[in-house]
Amino acid sequence: MQSSEIRKKFLEFFEARGHTVIAASSLVPEGDNTTLFTGSGMQPLLKYLLGEPHPVGRRLVNSQKSFRTEDIEEVGDNRHDTFFEMLGNWSLGEYFKEEQLSWIFEFLTSVVGLDPQRMYVTVFAGDKENNIPRDDESVAIWQRLFKEKGMDAKAVEFVTEERGAELGMQGGRIFYYQAKNWWSRAGQPAKMPAREPGGPDSEMFYEFSNIEHDLKFGRYCHPNCDCGRFVEIGNSVFMEYKKNEDGTFSKLSQRNVDFGGGLERIVAASNDNPNIFTIDVFAPLVARIRAGGGTSNPRSEQIVADHVRASVFLIGDGVAPSNKDRGYILRRLIRRAVTHGHYLIGLPMGFLSTLIDTVIMSYEDAYPDLKRDREMIREVFEKEQVAFERTYTNGIKEFEKVLAKGEMISGV
Numbered sequence: 001m002q003s004s005e006i007r008k009k010f011l012e013f014f015e016a017r018g019h020t021v022i023a024a025s026s027l028v029p030e031g032d033n034t035t036l037f038t039g040s041g042m043q044p045l046l047k048y049l050l051g052e053p054h055p056v057g058r059r060l061v062n063s064q065k066s067f068r069t070e071d072i073e074e075v076g077d078n079r080h081d082t083f084f085e086m087l088g089n090w091s092l093g094e095y096f097k098e099e100q101l102s103w104i105f106e107f108l109t110s111v112v113g114l115d116p117q118r119m120y121v122t123v124f125a126g127d128k129e130n131n132i133p134r135d136d137e138s139v140a141i142w143q144r145l146f147k148e149k150g151m152d153a154k155a156v157e158f159v160t161e162e163r164g165a166e167l168g169m170q171g172g173r174i175f176y177y178q179a180k181n182w183w184s185r186a187g188q189p190a191k192m193p194a195r196e197p198g199g200p201d202s203e204m205f206y207e208f209s210n211i212e213h214d215l216k217f218g219r220y221c222h223p224n225c226d227c228g229r230f231v232e233i234g235n236s237v238f239m240e241y242k243k244n245e246d247g248t249f250s251k252l253s254q255r256n257v258d259f260g261g262g263l264e265r266i267v268a269a270s271n272d273n274p275n276i277f278t279i280d281v282f283a284p285l286v287a288r289i290r291a292g293g294g295t296s297n298p299r300s301e302q303i304v305a306d307h308v309r310a311s312v313f314l315i316g317d318g319v320a321p322s323n324k325d326r327g328y329i330l331r332r333l334i335r336r337a338v339t340h341g342h343y344l345i346g347l348p349m350g351f352l353s354t355l356i357d358t359v360i361m362s363y364e365d366a367y368p369d370l371k372r373d374r375e376m377i378r379e380v381f382e383k384e385q386v387a388f389e390r391t392y393t394n395g396i397k398e399f400e401k402v403l404a405k406g407e408m409i410s411g412v
């Protein structure tokens with residue numbers, strides 16, 4: 001399936017269930033200086049999750065442009081990217097686990113057509129220290145949903161990923177983890193500042209059995225193993241807690257649902273290919289990078305594709321390269337793209353900015369502003385690209401002069 005098709009079907013599916021489509025926010029958070037970028041669909045909705053009434057109602061849905069740098073070192077493998085689209089639906093104090101898990105399972109299996117036999121889910125194992133019970137309610141719902149597909153769904157208690165790697169799948173379909181199944185913007189309960197909302201989540205994974213487990217990740221594979229056999233495609237956060245000033249947790253005034261699904265990963269799963277760089281919005285970009293370079297290096301090709309796409313969206317939302325904050329991150333992305341593109345795979349100097357049109361072409365219907373701002377985006381990108389290519393080339397020339405003079409420093 002194509003990205004535009006799945007995006008549209010997701011919005012329609014939840015609209016048909018009483019949700020209102022809300023516009024995606026900018027990647028530059030508005031009125032929120034706690035974070036540099038919008039990294040999830042819930043971020044712009046924070047005050048509504050905390051109880052303020054939303055002007056369009058209590059059931060919302062959208063596809064949110066998101067940017068995260070946490071996984072930047074992993075970008076280049078088959079499933080990590082810095083920029084991505086997050087499909088999101090929210091219940092602001094209305095429906096809860098029963099509706100959410102049933103609907104999202106229906107969407108993934110009946111609308112997207114994913115095979116339920118390849119789906120595995122995880123749930124919260126509980127946190128005694130903070131007095132938060134384990135999520136047996138979600139387990140019962142999942143067991144019923146899998147049963148309706150004619151499947152037994154055994155629940156296995158891992159708690160930690162280490163335990164998962166020691167025990168392996170054990171014929172399970174539902175797995176309890178603790179840290180992995182707690183979601184807040186700040187991460188684990190201990191890291192959450194006072195007044196931050198969070199809660200247990202239930203995550204969905206799709207299995208690609210042609211990917212062999214890699215022993216460097218532990219003896220056995222399990223849904224949260226990093227070998228790539230199981231790809232997380234979405235998570236439903238049951239956001240019903242907040243952290244108090246004294247570090248304890250209490251219930252929010254309302255029970256919320258915050259679903260986030262990685263559009264690129266869902267599209268890849270629908271095509272039965274674990275590599276997100278093969279989907280429609282990446283394929284033309286990767287093909288041009290591959291054809292333009294001299295050396296085949298899939299990791300570098302994918303890094304270039306990710307970084308150029310992310311740069312286009314960041315510049316489109318008003319970020320300019322600089323030495324601090326957002327501008328510094330963008331500068332780093334463009335420089336990494338030049339380093340991988342020019343120096344590792346042999347793309348000609350100046351080539352990267354020609355990829356901007358390829359990115360915009362894939363997104364011009366969903367994000368018409370990119371088309372409108374094409375020249376501005378190109379100018380900002382090119383300026384940084386040219387400056388860095390010049391610096392890098394001068395550096396290499398200086399280095400060659402040193403080598404020619406026989407002044408090689410040991411260890412270089």
Ligand code: GLY
Pocket residue numbers: 039040041042183235236237258259260
């Ligand atoms: N739905 C929470 C997140 O993954 O951002």
